[in-house]
Amino acid sequence: MNIGQASDASGVSAKMIRYYEQIGLIRPAGRTDTNYRSFSERDLNDLRFIKRGRALGFSIEEITNLLSLWRDRTRPSREVKAIADGHVADLRTRxxxxxxxxxxxxxxxxxxxxxxxxxxxxxxxxxxxxxxxxxxxxxxxxxxxxxxxx
Amino acid sequence: MNIGQASDASGVSAKMIRYYEQIGLIRPAGRTDTNYRSFSERDLNDLRFIKRGRALGFSIEEITNLLSLWRDRTRPSREVKAIADGHVADLRTRxxxxxxxxxxxxxxxxxxxxxxxxxxxxxxxxxxxxxxxxxxxxxxxxxxxxxxxx
DNA sequence: GCTAAGACTTCCCATCATGGGAAGGTCAAG
DNA sequence: CTTGACCTTCCCATGATGGGAAGTCTTAGC
Incomplete structure (x- = not known):
């Protein structure tokens, strides 16, 4: 699955996918022998997660933290809730x-x-x-x- | 009145005053013989106007238009109202x-x-x-x- | 008059998330 | 084999603001 298909499937623009990779938000995608990026189902799930996080107004930094909590099966929900509540407070202030x-x-x-x-x-x-x-x-x-x- | 005093009197930081001058939002301030900027009462009024506009969330571009309407004694209030109402609609959407x-x-x-x-x-x-x-x-x-x- | 502190000057860089576009390589259908 | 649609990287722009460096000027204290 190349970047265009990943973009269509996730709703994240190709530009943004490259950017997220560049800043380390997502793992570097695999590459074909002709240097095209290649995305797995797992990569897609990450992109969809990010997309939904952005739609809820989380910053990239917050999403970075949420993503790592998501991947950590032993996370305390307390930490997730703290991030969400902080964001809600921020939203309400603004x-x-x-x-x-x-x-x-x-x-x-x-x-x-x-x-x-x-x-x-x-x-x-x-x-x-x-x-x-x-x-x-x-x-x-x-x-x-x-x-x-x- | 130098830039520091103008900043204190208007609440606009010196950095921002220079920026506003650079982008043409305000007229270039006068200069002393040692190249310091020199601000008049009128300049101060402009800065205060800008400050209040920003506090109400107007963009620089909108303030540019509001400033020129303000200076134009023959403006139709319709134009001012249109800018304000547009901004309010934008705010409410967000x-x-x-x-x-x-x-x-x-x-x-x-x-x-x-x-x-x-x-x-x-x-x-x-x-x-x-x-x-x-x-x-x-x-x-x-x-x-x-x-x-x- | 000299010196030190502070305020001024310009210039460059960073932010945050996103898009635009150029220059060049690749793929698939005709 | 050509054409068009894709991919790659790289650079630039956004909007309003702050940070900071390097150099000049002013002012207060001695």
Missing amino acids: IAEMQAMADTLSALSECCAGDERPDCPILSDLAAGPRPVAPTSAESRRLRAPRRPS | IAEMQAMADTLSALSECCAGDERPDCPILSDLAAGPRPVAPTSAESRRLRAPRRPS
């Missing part, structure tokens, strides 16, 4: 931050006529910034720009 | 995605004993992935790993 942004902005937007006139509470807020509230918890971490990936 | 992740994960976590035993529904889910649900809307866009920036 959700709350984004929720606060969305709420603030939609309140401002509701007060904006949205017509040809220049008066706009949204700009006024950005300019005067009466946002005297407590130092946004978001300021203590890297502030990602919630961007639509085009 | 919130929903992360919420779904968090809900799925915490449901799994609740079923996990979290003790010394190896049995773990979280790993089972990642491995077997009975996640047959509709193609997560998240899969159509770049999937960010919700990472805590340490």
Whole structure:
């Protein structure tokens, strides 16, 4: 099974499969005599595991740990749970931050006529910034720009 | 007013001020005869505007547009509102995605004993992935790993 | 006036996960 | 044997931010 088939079967792009191999997340795939990568069922299972982990928002680092726990039949479920719970806490924190942004902005937007006139509470807020509230918890971490990936 | 003072007064790091200048988000600051940047009150206002925009999650690109609308006294508030509403929609989409992740994960976590035993529904889910649900809307866009920036 | 500390300058590198694309080798169907 | 679809590696870009080096400048204390 070559990389294209592995990609189709796992939902992980060929680019990403090569990347995961490069950073050591997955074992180097076998090679044919013409240097094509060759994937086994087991490799596929790993790729599907990774795919699902990413879909749940786990970072590559967390997935590295989850993968090694998965392979360890004597793992304590405590460790798995700790990773998952940590991730959930992270998600909830970020959700709350984004929720606060969305709420603030939609309140401002509701007060904006949205017509040809220049008066706009949204700009006024950005300019005067009466946002005297407590130092946004978001300021203590890297502030990602919630961007639509085009 | 040099860059350190401008940074303190605006809350934008010196690094970021230089970056914003480099990418053309702000006008190049004046220079002293010894090549130090020199900031005016107006520059400060721009920096504060940017700072607040970032705190609301606007991307640099959106802020670029908001800044030029802000400077244009004949802007139609419609345009400002469109940017804000677009951003709010983006936020809400991402919130929903992360919420779904968090809900799925915490449901799994609740079923996990979290003790010394190896049995773990979280790993089972990642491995077997009975996640047959509709193609997560998240899969159509770049999937960010919700990472805590340490 | 001299010196040391601190702040400024530019320049390069790293992050994280992903995609784009070039240049060249390989495979399978016609 | 050609053609097109695949594979390989390698380099580059993203977005917003920080780290740090090497060199210049300023300021406070002596």
